[in-house]
Amino acid sequence: MKRILLLLMILTVFLFSACNQEPPLDVPSLKSVVVGIPQDFDSLDPHRSVATGTQEVMLNLFSGLITITLDGEIINDLAEEIEVSEDLMTYTVKLKQPVKFHNDQAMTSKDVAYTFNRLNGRTEDQPDPLTANFNAIESIETPDDETVIFKMNRVDVAFLSKLMIAIIPEGSGPDQAKEPIGAGPFKFDGYTAGVGIDMLRHDSYHGTLPELEKVEFKIYTDANTGFLALQVGEVDILNLTLDQTYSVDQSKITVLTAPQNMVQLITLNFEFEPFQNLKVRQALNHAINKEEIIEMLAPGSPQLDTNYSPIMGYYYNKDTEDYYDYNPDKAKELLKAAGYEDLTFSLKVPTEYPFHVDTALLLQAQLENVGVNMKLLPIEWNTWLSEVYESALYEASIIGLTGKLDPDTILNRFETTFLRNFYNYSNSYYDDLIEQARKTADPEERREIYREAQMILTEEAVAIFIMDPTLYRAVNNRLSGLHTYPIGFIDMSTVKIKD
Amino acid sequence: MKNFKKIAKENKTLTIGAILVLFLFSLMILSFIYLPHPPNTPSSANQLKPPSATFWLGTDHLGRDVFSRILLASRTAFLVGSASVVAGLLLGVPLGLAGGYFGGWFDALVLRLLDAMKAIPSLLLALMLISVFGTGMSVTILAIAVLAIPLYARMARNSAIQLKNLDYIQWTKMIGIPSSRILFVHLLPNLRSSLLVTASLGFANAVLTEAGLSYLGLGVQPPDPSWGKMLSEAQNNLFNAPWLAFASGLAITLLVLGFNLLGDGLRDLSDLHRKE
Numbered sequence: 001m002k003r004i005l006l007l008l009m010i011l012t013v014f015l016f017s018a019c020n021q022e023p024p025l026d027v028p029s030l031k032s033v034v035v036g037i038p039q040d041f042d043s044l045d046p047h048r049s050v051a052t053g054t055q056e057v058m059l060n061l062f063s064g065l066i067t068i069t070l071d072g073e074i075i076n077d078l079a080e081e082i083e084v085s086e087d088l089m090t091y092t093v094k095l096k097q098p099v100k101f102h103n104d105q106a107m108t109s110k111d112v113a114y115t116f117n118r119l120n121g122r123t124e125d126q127p128d129p130l131t132a133n134f135n136a137i138e139s140i141e142t143p144d145d146e147t148v149i150f151k152m153n154r155v156d157v158a159f160l161s162k163l164m165i166a167i168i169p170e171g172s173g174p175d176q177a178k179e180p181i182g183a184g185p186f187k188f189d190g191y192t193a194g195v196g197i198d199m200l201r202h203d204s205y206h207g208t209l210p211e212l213e214k215v216e217f218k219i220y221t222d223a224n225t226g227f228l229a230l231q232v233g234e235v236d237i238l239n240l241t242l243d244q245t246y247s248v249d250q251s252k253i254t255v256l257t258a259p260q261n262m263v264q265l266i267t268l269n270f271e272f273e274p275f276q277n278l279k280v281r282q283a284l285n286h287a288i289n290k291e292e293i294i295e296m297l298a299p300g301s302p303q304l305d306t307n308y309s310p311i312m313g314y315y316y317n318k319d320t321e322d323y324y325d326y327n328p329d330k331a332k333e334l335l336k337a338a339g340y341e342d343l344t345f346s347l348k349v350p351t352e353y354p355f356h357v358d359t360a361l362l363l364q365a366q367l368e369n370v371g372v373n374m375k376l377l378p379i380e381w382n383t384w385l386s387e388v389y390e391s392a393l394y395e396a397s398i399i400g401l402t403g404k405l406d407p408d409t410i411l412n413r414f415e416t417t418f419l420r421n422f423y424n425y426s427n428s429y430y431d432d433l434i435e436q437a438r439k440t441a442d443p444e445e446r447r448e449i450y451r452e453a454q455m456i457l458t459e460e461a462v463a464i465f466i467m468d469p470t471l472y473r474a475v476n477n478r479l480s481g482l483h484t485y486p487i488g489f490i491d492m493s494t495v496k497i498k499d
Numbered sequence: 500m501k502n503f504k505k506i507a508k509e510n511k512t513l514t515i516g517a518i519l520v521l522f523l524f525s526l527m528i529l530s531f532i533y534l535p536h537p538p539n540t541p542s543s544a545n546q547l548k549p550p551s552a553t554f555w556l557g558t559d560h561l562g563r564d565v566f567s568r569i570l571l572a573s574r575t576a577f578l579v580g581s582a583s584v585v586a587g588l589l590l591g592v593p594l595g596l597a598g599g600y601f602g603g604w605f606d607a608l609v610l611r612l613l614d615a616m617k618a619i620p621s622l623l624l625a626l627m628l629i630s631v632f633g634t635g636m637s638v639t640i641l642a643i644a645v646l647a648i649p650l651y652a653r654m655a656r657n658s659a660i661q662l663k664n665l666d667y668i669q670w671t672k673m674i675g676i677p678s679s680r681i682l683f684v685h686l687l688p689n690l691r692s693s694l695l696v697t698a699s700l701g702f703a704n705a706v707l708t709e710a711g712l713s714y715l716g717l718g719v720q721p722p723d724p725s726w727g728k729m730l731s732e733a734q735n736n737l738f739n740a741p742w743l744a745f746a747s748g749l750a751i752t753l754l755v756l757g758f759n760l761l762g763d764g765l766r767d768l769s770d771l772h773r774k775e
Contacts, residue, residue, distance in 0.1 A: 243740075358561060
């Protein structure tokens with residue numbers, strides 16, 4: 001009894017101390033926002049970090065030669081002008097002036113050269129390459145403070161999109177992991193492992209000065225804790241699960257849908273005889289009610305009929321949209337015409353991804369309506385990688401293909417010679433198109449080629465493309481101006497606090 | 500019959516346990532005869548419906564009837580429990596009996612083997628088996644069955660050591676009855692009541708382990724339901740559809756509680772007999 005009393009007393013003390021917590025003293029003076037993130041950073045060094053979760057935060061600290069618009073178009077950032085030679089072997093970059101790093105040092109071509117040499121392991125403080133992404137650079141010349149010339153050793157069509165990499169001041173490499181310095185809209189103001197990172201506004205930022213003066217990124221590894229913090233207003237911005245969005249207090253919080261630039265699709269193995277028949281593939285596309293799947297599993301996601309997310313509006317071919325309407329009767333007719341009225345096939349689904357499993361379950365029920373018997377073969381992720389992705393030992397499977405900035409890295413997945421062409425698709429015309437795009441310097445022309453390639457994937461019903469599954473991002477109603485990008489990036493520079 | 504009533508009155512634990520187990524057992528039987536809705540068919544019209552006259556326990560995130568799924572999943576629970584009991588009785592008991600009875604190097608070997616198995620936490624051992632043989636119903640059953648062996652073997656070994664020095668066993672030895680006959684005809688019947696208790700507790704353990712494995716996504720594979728898996732799915736909907744967690748959680752709790760109470764009750768009963 002005594003113990004119970006003691007326990008009650010302690011609990012009461014906790015309760016009251018919680019109620020009387022004083023507000024932190026430094027808050028009222030600064031315009032400040034707290035963002036909840038689900039995991040710690042793999043590295044603060046922008047050239048060493050590979051995690052998307054780190055990137056989406058750290059992009060606030062850094063600027064690259066280029067950046068992207070909301071629909072995925074590449075535009076200049078630290079570069080004033082980029083001139084590409086006809087043979088795609090020389091890139092001449094005129095730098096924007098003046099640009100100041102967080103340490104008030106002015107940016108020159110030396111810093112740019114240092115950045116790329118460091119990435120390629122050609123500086124004194126970095127003798128080994130940090131990535132293979134830039135190994136097409138043969139040499140870098142800096143004729144004056146404002147000009148950088150990249151000489152290439154081979155054509156790398158995605159090179160332009162890779163120039164988004166963070167530019168850092170000369171010689172700062174070894175310190176980046178402890179105290180990152182860049183030229184982004186915010187500057188580093190402290191990091192505690194497992195707790196989060198603080199940023200302050202970079203007052204001499206070269207672009208539009210952000211309204212926010214302070215941003216805290218706080219780590220919530222437990223989704224429920226983060227959600228509670230959002231509900232009580234301790235956190236202003238947080239990614240939610242679909243189920244959490246149902247219980248959000250809408251008077252205080254708005255839920256935005258954030259694209260992932262991913263393509264969720266049912267891959268059809270062309271080695272499996274029925275799938276060699278175009279009518280069968282078309283029938284499957286007509287048999288599936290994508291709208292219903294999206295409505296049930298990820299409302300707000302864009303529906304797809306090709307291997308490209310509409311989020312990348314600049315390259316996306318809008319004509320592919322709704323190419324296959326939901327039409328079970330037509331599906332049955334097509335199956336009959338193809339001679340596969342009682343088609344049976346198996347679908348290997350990685351069980352670690354409940355989202356794909358749920359999609360597969362819905363598919364199974366929908367296909368049953370047109371007399372197609374789809375058997376589920378749940379397998380674990382590693383088995384999926386070895387059996388499906390590497391060896392193509394399967395009939396059909398379901399997966400999400402993550403998109404990149406450059407269309408080549410998205411559409412080359414269906415090239416005959418692609419290393420992981422696990423659908424065994426082969427179309428020489430398509431291959432030619434992709435190859436031709438690689439040699440085309442003109443962005444408009446290149447875009448047209450990629451749009452045609454997307455249309456081929458649709459017309460040929462190469463797979464059953466379903467959707468770009470959306471993320472749900474909750475924003476406190478006191479804020480406005482948060483945009484979502486086709487890459488992982490929580491851009492705080494445009495966020496404003498409503499009066 | 501009178502005796503039965505008397506037991507029921509005096510041994511409340513046993514009664515409640517038996518009622519719970521019988522209730523869930525009859526649900527399991529019911530699942531073979533009647534399911535209110537198709538348990539594995541998604542329905543967009545019925546997503547996350549709260550409990551109602553049509554859906555007694557509501558529906559899940561894919562619009563499937565939770566009650567039907569609970570019913571169907573009870574088969575898994577009983578199958579896994581029974582498998583572990585059968586494995587324990589068929590493999591564990593003879594091993595323990597022989598070890599305890601013969602002693603010597605054989606006993607030492609059995610004992611070390613059991614110690615080794617006990618040294619690894621049971622869930623970890625199951626995880627190891629699953630990662631070697633892959634996920635699936637049969638592997639789960641195998642893993643849980645293997646886990647049950649030490650419990651039974653230990654119990655049988657202890658009893659055998661106690662019993663082998665009793666006069667009547669010594670007598671049977673002297674008049675030349677073969678060891679196998681002594682073990683199974685003369686020793687084994689003495690273990691009846693403790694085996695019953697062990698089996699009952701072991702059953703509950705097996706159900707709990709399966710629920711744990713399925714919760715982690717390693718046991719029963721979709722679309723087939725399992726209470727553990729349903730519980731893990733329900734976790735995502737804790738705020739907006741609490742009935743999901745309630746239904747599967749309650750099913751697990753009731754079955755495990757039922758078998759534990761039954762085991763305790765049986766133990767009380769056998770202690771009582773011994774006293775009399």
